[in-house]
Amino acid sequence: MFAWAKWQSYLPSEPQGDPIELSRIMWDKYSPLMLAHDVSSGMKQLRNQEKIPGLAIAKTVTASGIEEQNKPEYAVDGKITGKHWSAAAPANLTVDLSTPQTAAAFHVFLYSQDTRSYQYTIEISVDGENWMQVVDMSTNTDISVKEGYFHPFTAGYDFRYARLNMLHNSANNSVHVVEFKIMSQQDLEKLDEMDSVQVQSPDHGSNP
Numbered sequence: 001m002f003a004w005a006k007w008q009s010y011l012p013s014e015p016q017g018d019p020i021e022l023s024r025i026m027w028d029k030y031s032p033l034m035l036a037h038d039v040s041s042g043m044k045q046l047r048n049q050e051k052i053p054g055l056a057i058a059k060t061v062t063a064s065g066i067e068e069q070n071k072p073e074y075a076v077d078g079k080i081t082g083k084h085w086s087a088a089a090p091a092n093l094t095v096d097l098s099t100p101q102t103a104a105a106f107h108v109f110l111y112s113q114d115t116r117s118y119q120y121t122i123e124i125s126v127d128g129e130n131w132m133q134v135v136d137m138s139t140n141t142d143i144s145v146k147e148g149y150f151h152p153f154t155a156g157y158d159f160r161y162a163r164l165n166m167l168h169n170s171a172n173n174s175v176h177v178v179e180f181k182i183m184s185q186q187d188l189e190k191l192d193e194m195d196s197v198q199v200q201s202p203d204h205g206s207n208p
Contacts, residue, residue, distance in 0.1 A: 049148075052190050053078045054181040055103060056162070060096040063087060067174060075177045080109045080148070084178040091175055093164045095182065100126055102156045104188050106135060107181040108164065109148035116171035117141050122151070124159035131163065138167055148179075156185065 056076045063072035065087035072093055075085040085093060103124075110118050122135035135151045162182055166175035 049080055049107070049181070049191075050078060051194070052183070052187050054107075054183050054187055055097055055101050056095045056180060056182040059098065061093060062096075063091065063093050065091045070176075075180045078179070080179045080181075081146075082178070084111060084176045086174050086176045087166070089169055089173055089175045090165065090167050092166065093177060093180060095162045095164075095180065096128075097160050097162070097182070100158045100160045101182075102158050102184065103153070103162075103182050104156055104185040105150060105152040105183040106162070107148050107150050107179075107183060109146075109178040109181070110144045111176035111178065112144040112146045114171065115143050116169060117143055118166065118170075118175060119168040120175075121165045121167065123163045123165065124157055125161040125163070126159055128161050141170075152188070 057078045059076060061072045061076050063085060066072065067086040067088065070084055070086040072085045074083040075093055076095060077083075106122055108120070108122075117140060118137075119140050120135075120137050121133055123131040123133045125131045134153070134157060137149065162180075164177065164180050166177065169175050
């Protein structure tokens with residue numbers, strides 16, 4: 001018989017010590033580790049991102065296809081750890097901002113729970129007919145990460161429509177977009193104020 005099977009402990013039936021003081025001691029001891037992990041794990045950045053909805057949130061969005069109940073609206077709901085839009089590749093997602101807006105960056109969050117990679121491009125248009133490509137990730141082989149792909153512009157672009165063309169998924173025949181964020185210069189400044197950690201920003205992903 002194992003000794004621990006016979007071991008008994010006798011706990012006091014009355015509270016011992018000052019619970020507030022004990023809580024303070026525990027916080028002083030472990031909070032630096034918790035805060036450090038919050039940054040190193042990327043969770044701080046994700047929470048900061050969700051605090052800034054961007055220009056596309058709740059705007060009209062259409063897609064060339066859909067799988068099951070994974071609606072395109074999920075890609076502009078401001079939640080970067082929630083539901084996603086999916087469709088058979090290749091497929092595209094188009095956001096209508098209602099009126100021309102000045103944007104400073106795109107931030108694309110894709111499924112990132114394994115070692116898959118995605119390839120895509122982003123185009124913008126003022127009238128919905130004439131399009132200009134501003135992001136080219138058509139040869140990307142980087143593994144998709146929860147921090148997403150960040151594409152800043154060297155100069156602001158004015159456009160009403162933004163189209164995310166999902167071309168390929170290395171894992172299967174579907175593409176999965178958790179969030180397609182369109183960010184203004186003011187949004188980027190707010191992120192800086194939050195002292196956010198740097199997100200993945202591939203040099204080959206954005207055009208000047």
